[in-house]
Amino acid sequence: MPEYLTPGVYVEETSFRSRSIEGVATSTFGMTGLARYGPVPYFLTPPNWTRPLVMVPSPTLVTSSTEFERAFGGLEDVGTGLADQRNYLAYAARAFFGNGGRRLYVARVFPFTPAGAGAAAGAVTLAGNFSLLPLAPAPAVATFRSRWPGAAGNEFAISVSFQRSKNIVVPGTNGGPAVLKGVHEGAAVETFANAAAIPKDGVAPVSANVAIVAKAPDGSLGVRDGAGNVRVPAGAVTHLTVTVNIRWGGRRLDSYPGLELGATHPRGIGNVLQAENPADEQSLVWFDTGNMPPVELATGALVDGLNALADWTLLTGADEGQPLGPSDIAGDVSDPDDPKRAAHGLGALAEQEDIAIVAVPDAVRFVLADQLTVTNSLIAHCEAPRSYRIAVVDPPKDFSISNVRAFRSQFDSSYAALYYPWMDILDPTARPDPGAPRPLIQLPPSGFTAGIYARSDIARGVHKAPANEVVLGITGFRQNVTFDRQSVLNPEGVNALRFFEGRANRVWGARTMSSDPEWKYVNVRRLFLFLEHSIDRSTQWAVFEPNNERLWASIRQSIEDFLVTVWRTGALMGTKPEEAFFVRCDRTTMTQNDLDNGRMICLIGVAPTYPAEFVIFRIGQWTADAQQS
Template sequence: MPEYLTPGVYVEETSFRSRSVEGVPTSTFGMTGRTAYGPVPYTLPDGTRVLPAPTLVTSFTEYERAFGGLQIRGDECQLAYGARAFFSNGGRRLYVSRVFPFVETAGPAPVIDAGANFASLDLPAPGAPLLRWRARWPGSAGAAISVAVTMRRGKNAVTTGAGGTPQLTGVQPGAAVEVVPAAGGGRPTTIPDGRLPTPANVRIVARQADGTLGYRDGQNVRPVAAGTAAFHLTLAVTVRSGDRVDTYNELELDDEHPRALAHVLQAADPADEFSMVWYQEVDPPAPQPAPAPGARLAALLGTGRGEFLFLGGGGDGTPLTAADLKGRTADPDNLARPALGLGALAEVEDISIVAVPDTVTLGLADQKTAVDDLIGHCQDLRYRMAIVDPPRDSSLSEVRQFRAQFDTKYAALYYPWVRITDPTRRPDPGVPVRLLDLPPSGYVAGIYARSTIERGVHKAPANEVVLGINDFTTNVTYGRQAVLNPEGVNALRFFEGRARRVWGARTMSSDPEWKYVNVRRLFNYLEASIDRSTQWAVFEPNNERLWASIRQTVEDFLIATWRTGALLGTKPEEAFFVRCDRTTMTQNDLDNGRLICLIGVAPTYPAEFVIFRIGQFTADARRN
């Protein structure tokens, strides 16, 4: 109990209600795989370290800004098409963990080969560059990026202070100025529009020991000379890639300024999270001095007409493998080895649905390994459901053979693939429409999310329309589904007048308790919600008061869940029970600090087979 040492009146707040359990999100989707561009952890040989976490996007427009388009060197980007399908079918939150198999230099300690992975542009010329524009992320898409730099010249920053002493105003330390002789006879100093600064006249503003501003001269600061004018020079950088154009205005040349080019467009944690390029000043070989600010400015501006210059080089790494998709967990002893692939998605708690569309790009043996890794990921984290894609062009027998290799309650398989109109081709009346065959995981994930948002996690994500497709690659008939359904292969079917629908809700488990997807996801929801919301009980006194509080907390949550229709029973006693008392714990448990709460729930199962029995009877027959 609290200590009371000094006589007085003490007013204290207390609570007379049980703690509540907040339901966890169950519609957040996570994917890992190759993308055209975008965030991926890396460390360059020069020590530049960029370590982004999986990126959250809430629309396909955001996805395109972060990870590029639908193609990688002319091939379909399966993850991009999966993201597009997810959002078109009602999904709202997607985490993407990009996988990029870097090309590394050979040697005893391999490091990333910057030239083989990252596009770049040396200025003023390759061979002896003063500065370099680098693609911020690896990939051949970096070679489609172009950069243009323009300059704006401000008004004269030199004024006359007390005693006729010239001083700088309106600029900060680190600003670049052009110093020219002042006009005589009281006439204003002017510079013709469009004239580039003379490199020798460019100075960097710095603060003197007395607090006034001057010009940096090596390690020293020179005062402002009388009879001079200084014009503030600011930069605007425009970065273009396809239809995307990013503009960064009011940038400064020197690192000392908070709006310095090297700060706003730095590699790690820039002002724009999804900036496409970063700015690097190249250190000259010893013992050459660092380039003067005027030389750097001249290299940036070129002819001064703001031409767009393309980056060059870059690549898409080595061929993708199942090990790349699995990735790794973060090394706690080495910050340069962050989590990758599925290991990176493991660090995001909100994810409840996971898919890896790139498994279909692997050979059958590697695809089986990658699906095993995906299932293992969901089993280890317990509160996730995997959506598995069948191999490309699978026949009925082939998809059954593929399904027979797995037995898990944490994954579901959907068949067949879907067919869409190629969105990257412009329509031409004289040319047949080009069609694409895509794996169904992105579409099914969107239906999972849509069903959860509209009805709840307890509703089976089936008998739902698949949006944004032309057809299925294979027509699954009534008779064919009679073979697939008992084996846990969920069919995608077309019904005349009722569109194309998901027509199955089974997991890949042989355990009849976990036959249905919605039952597994309902328990994921219940377990994760109780897990997160009862952490307050750890290290509380393990006695009857705590047991009663735990019971009340869980019962209140389950009553709210029962009222949504997620549990069977006409009253709470029929839907669930919660026990946390001496019947669930022995003295040995108490002595070892264990609190055991036993919870039983009666989930609702989908009406998979709706049966009406109809028979004839005579008019005078009696009915019981």
């Protein structure tokens, strides 16, 4: 009980209600695979750096196709040394959002040695020698580098322009010295003989006339003279800022106006375009000052180097790393004792608790043996303890009914579902001649079906089977699955995608890849994952509480209140709560040995609703004079 040591009146807050359990989100999707560009763990030590740059990004959350393309590039081909270079990850993201998905985590895979990322990233070095300090170990340079490795860096172009303000020198009051207005310490200024000599924007600055604003001991602003004193230059002074434009072909154009040359200014180029925590988290490039001395000592060289980038200048030196392998997709979890061993692939997705659906569209680009390996890694990822997610599995391309049955027979898991066949869509990257039909491309179904999972969850709930739903954004299926063909696939846990005249293209199956009839249906498995995850997340408060009847009653009440809410949505059977579930947490579920070892055991039983997979109407004849009983 609380301490009461001093006489007085004490007012305390208390609660007379049970702790509520909040249902977790079930529509969040996670994918890993190759992309044109984007965040990937790596580290590098540029020449003459005193410390390595360690980049350990988490999987990126995107909420639309536009966000995905800004973070990871477009639909163009990816990879090197691969027979199939289609950008399956980008197409799957597009399909997911096109079918109703809202939240997607992406963990980009880039097969390379993390320490070799410098060679895999594009760069452009500014002209000029910045080593103005004596005994510099090597010529210091400033460099624009692509922020993430990959051959797309060779398509980034940099253009720099300068802007000038009007004369910023203001005469001092009461005959005092002149002062600078509208600038802060670290800003760059350019001096002229008089205001008439100030050129229009577009004229390159003269490096000898540019200096960095510093603060004098009395707090006034000016520039340092040869003796190191801070004073206001004679003549006219303009505030000089830089605009850095970054272009990625015809796909993207980013502009960063009003940047300063001084390293201490918050809007300095190196501060806005930094590698680790830039203002724009999806920026394409970063500004590497290397071992450049304080910018006040190298302002002229920096101005000359930026002047050389007045026209568009491409970065160079980037590559696509090594060929993709199954181990790259499986990835690994992070090592807490080694910051250079970051989670990647499926291991990175494992660190995001709110993911409920997972797929690896890139699995289809491998030969069959490797695709089986990747699929097993995906299923193991979902079956891991406290994972609370289900896998959407793609069949190999152009597989027949017999082949896909053989492929399905390699797995047995209630945490995965297989969909067949592939989809046909109009190629969005093609530019056909006038009058010519746009070509078709073939895509695996995982992105489309994951979007349908999310759409069904949002509209109806996780207990509704994600089937009998229209597949959007396709022209058709690669194979025609008929009624008789599905009668072969459905009992084996292969979910058919079928076309129905007048009812469009639909998902026509909701079975897992499990041989256990108890976990035959996707919605039943996902309902239990939802219940388990929700109870797990919302009952953490009970850890280290006194393990007695008061705690047991509180736990029972919280879970019963939650399950009543779930029952009212139609997720559980029964006409009253007592028929839908039970919750036991008392002496019947725990022994004294359990109590002595700090274990509180709660037993929960629920009666899920199963989908009406077979709707049967029995019709018979009767005579007109027959009496209805």
